Amino acid sequence: MNQSDWFSIEDDQLFQNSEISQQNKTQTEMERIVSKYDKIILQQQNLIKYIVVVSKNEDPQKQINEKSRIKIRCEERDEKGTILNPTQNQNILKICLASSIPLIKGFRLALLSMKEGEKAWFKIQGDLLEKPDNIENFVKDQVKYYMIQVEEVIQPQQQLDVTNVENRVIQLEKFKQEGNKLYQNGDYVGAASRYLRGINFIEKWPKNLNKEKNSEVIKEDFYLVLISNRAQALIKLKDYQECQKILEPIMPRLEQKEYKVKCYYRLVFCLIQMEEYQKAQDYINIIKRDDNYFQYESLFKEFEDTCNQSQ
The missing domain is CATH 3.10.50.40 (Chitinase A; domain 3)
Known part of the structure; x- marks a missing residue:
């Protein structure tokens, strides 16, 4: 066979047929599966x-x-x-x-x-x-x-239409519950952040909604609860100064709230951690006049002992 025979049309066709046959063979296993x-x-x-x-x-x-x-x-x-x-x-x-x-x-x-x-x-x-x-x-x-x-x-959650009070309540409850869940899971940074989002949401409340029934009451209730919860998360993070900063302004607004004594407890705890013993004692004297004080009396007694020892 001379060299020209290597490139004959017939040989080329045979080669192509062989290649196709090999391709079919390699695909057989996947097609079978x-x-x-x-x-x-x-x-x-x-x-x-x-x-x-x-x-x-x-x-x-x-x-x-x-x-x-x-x-x-x-x-x-x-x-x-x-x-x-x-x-x-x-x-x-x-x-x-x-x-x-x-x-x-x-x-x-x-x-x-x-x-x-x-x-x-x-x-x-x-x-x-x-x-x-x-x-x-x-x-x-x-x-x-x-x-x-x-x-x-x-699926991503659809954004809630918060142009009415009803849906804003749903959103605020969501901020609170998500913060509570993060707190329970030990994610205090995430919880504090989530409560803060709720607080900011209230502070940006549209003025036109203030005229709706119970709007002001709803805002106030959620605001105080979110501040209280955020304060507890900050205590876990040992950010006592920030905790004091957000709690002190709401103290006069806590009358008739079931968590009033808890807020005083948290504030006094932070003040003692910062060695502000006289201020802590002043708040203890205020909360003593509350009807629910007796439930936490033993805890505040420890705080009082610490304040007295510091003098």
């Missing part, structure tokens, strides 16, 4: 879904949409069945669908067809594999397979 599952065509053969585990969650909030925050496990394979991320599929990936971070178009479409608890294979090919930044050396006929398991779906 996905063929066991129910098949759904999502995007004209360029995106095919094979359902492995059907979600039992009927909550519409657990359906992924373009604003969802999700946690998934993902195994990626190429057309030859080769795993492309052998370690990544062991980890939970966190994705925000509203993010501007580029995602493969087909991958985003695949996620939008899922909900929490579901597991599926996806076959993505063609233009759906392109990224917005036009990656180099892109192969138009490339095929990839993704095994996606949705661990959690979180």
Whole structure:
């Protein structure tokens, strides 16, 4: 055989046929795997879904949409069945669908067809594999397979319309409860911050709402409770000066409040920590006149002993 025979049309055709045959062979394993599952065509053969585990969650909030925050496990394979991320599929990936971070178009479409608890294979090919930044050396006929398991779906909460007193009460209660939960979990910085958001929310109360029934009473009640709770969080953070700063102005406004004695206790505690013993004793003398004082008398007695010893 001379050299020219090496480049004959016949040999070239045989070579091409051999290459196609080899391609088909390498794809057989992945096709065999996905063929066991129910098949759904999502995007004209360029995106095919094979359902492995059907979600039992009927909550519409657990359906992924373009604003969802999700946690998934993902195994990626190429057309030859080769795993492309052998370690990544062991980890939970966190994705925000509203993010501007580029995602493969087909991958985003695949996620939008899922909900929490579901597991599926996806076959993505063609233009759906392109990224917005036009990656180099892109192969138009490339095929990839993704095994996606949705661990959690979180929908962003819709912003509450706070142009009326009723909804402002809902928002204030939310600030308080979120602060309480953070406090109970030992996150005193987070709790103090959450209470402060509620306080600021009250201080920016629209003037036109002050005319509504009970508006002033609602503002005052929430304000005093949030100040009291924030003071307790500040004590945990040992920020006694700030605690004194926010408590002293509300003392005259605590009459008939069930937490009045607690606020005095917190204030006296802070003053003693700052060694302001005379001031602490003055507040003790005031609270002694309250009808509920006897419930906390033993605690204040310890404070009095400390004040007397300091003289």
